[in-house]
Amino acid sequence: MFDRFPLSEFTMSFLSRPFLSRRLYCSxxxxxGSIIRNLPVVFCLLWSSSLFAAEPFRFAENNKKQLTLTxxxxxxxxxxxxxxxxxxxxxxxxxxxxxxxxxPLHGINGEILTDNAPxxxxxxxGIFWTWPHVSTHxxxxxxxxxxxxxxxxxxxxxxxxxxxxxxxxxxxxxxxENGWFIGKPEDGKKIMTEQVKVIVRRRQTEPDGFxxxxxxxxxxxxxxxxxxxxxxxxxxxxxxxxIRFKPATAVPPDERPPITxxxxxxxxxxxxxxxxxxxxxxxxxxxxADYTSLFDDKKSGAAIFVxxxxxDYPPTWLTRYYGPLCVGYPGVKGKTFQPDEKLxxxxxxxxxxxxxxxxxxxNAYEQYNGK
Numbered sequence: 001m002f003d004r005f006p007l008s009e010f011t012m013s014f015l016s017r018p019f020l021s022r023r024l025y026c027s028x029x030x031x032x033g034s035i036i037r038n039l040p041v042v043f044c045l046l047w048s049s050s051l052f053a054a055e056p057f058r059f060a061e062n063n064k065k066q067l068t069l070t071x072x073x074x075x076x077x078x079x080x081x082x083x084x085x086x087x088x089x090x091x092x093x094x095x096x097x098x099x100x101x102x103x104p105l106h107g108i109n110g111e112i113l114t115d116n117a118p119x120x121x122x123x124x125x126g127i128f129w130t131w132p133h134v135s136t137h138x139x140x141x142x143x144x145x146x147x148x149x150x151x152x153x154x155x156x157x158x159x160x161x162x163x164x165x166x167x168x169x170x171x172x173x174x175x176x177e178n179g180w181f182i183g184k185p186e187d188g189k190k191i192m193t194e195q196v197k198v199i200v201r202r203r204q205t206e207p208d209g210f211x212x213x214x215x216x217x218x219x220x221x222x223x224x225x226x227x228x229x230x231x232x233x234x235x236x237x238x239x240x241x242x243i244r245f246k247p248a249t250a251v252p253p254d255e256r257p258p259i260t261x262x263x264x265x266x267x268x269x270x271x272x273x274x275x276x277x278x279x280x281x282x283x284x285x286x287x288x289a290d291y292t293s294l295f296d297d298k299k300s301g302a303a304i305f306v307x308x309x310x311x312d313y314p315p316t317w318l319t320r321y322y323g324p325l326c327v328g329y330p331g332v333k334g335k336t337f338q339p340d341e342k343l344x345x346x347x348x349x350x351x352x353x354x355x356x357x358x359x360x361x362x363n364a365y366e367q368y369n370g371k
Contacts, residue, residue: 108203130151271292315331
């Protein structure tokens with residue numbers, strides 16, 4: 001019946017809501033008159049005490065390596081907690097395997113926003129948090145440097161244990177403990193304990209129809225038994241919390257958008273507190289940055305918000321029109337952390353549907369800092 005007499009978008013959205021343990025009985029009558037043939041009347045009988053009391057979030061684990069979160073019928077994100085092998089990366093390249101990152105991150109309509117191990121940068125993985133310069137310091141003064149950013153050394157992140165997985169009507173939360181290991185985890189050469197807590201909030205729709213979602217990150221690191229120095233890339237400052245967005249739909253999958261695709265001339269747009277960026281921004285202090293493009297034929301995007309109590313606020317960033325937004329902390333000068341010292345960083349990824357204006361981003365940013 002519904003194929004012959006298409007229901008409105010609102011009606012289909014209404015009928016497709018998951019009510020979990022509640023049973024929904026619906027019948028529809030579509031009238032074929034010239035005036036009302038596209039105005040179906042839907043009668044719903046509910047075996048339920050409340051229509052909107054259903055839990056919207058669900059977790060599903062796959063292959064003991066991936067945790068996927070959905071809201072209703074739409075995917076939200078997947079956390080790759082296990083070690084994933086990327087078949088597009090040469091077998092001799094140490095970047096062929098990676099874990100402890102989020103991909104895909106989905107937009108409001110389910111479109112995929114992020115890229116994973118792209119040809120131009122195999123070490124970019126959706127939402128990730130790594131550093132190009134990681135140094136350990138021995139009591140005798142010996143210093144050894146590793147590269148966690150490209151994974152071209154023996155240092156890698158590995159999953160250790162789950163801390164939390166909970167869902168409610170308003171949010172979904174998962175938390176893990178990871179370790180930075182030199183070599184295989186079973187060898188026991190862990191130099192850093194990493195804890196990641198992700199809080200995913202329900203989609204919010206404004207009266208004008210603008211829809212967004214907030215995803216909060218609480219990241220904590222503590223050296224195990226010797227001081228560890230973290231430092232960003234010289235002249236660029238990347239090293240820390242980062243997002244790699246995928247190419248715009250209009251661009252062939254095996255190519256990357258050229259830098260000339262600026263916000264005013266192309267499909268990609270990077271917005272900062274000073275407005276639309278006309279070029280890439282290396283080592284630039286920013287409170288936030290937004291990346292908007294055409295993803296799976298849908299105009300959408302996401303911003304990274306840095307809280308005002310962040311160390312060295314505002315930190316320096318690297319933004320590039322081909323896809324990366326990288327918050328650089330502690331930056332190019334670096335900082336050494338002792339075994340009894342924790343590094344705690346907080347960020348929000350704010351996902352939005354369609355284009356977004358500077359006042360809309362500023363308002364969402366102030367709401368984040370006032371929460």
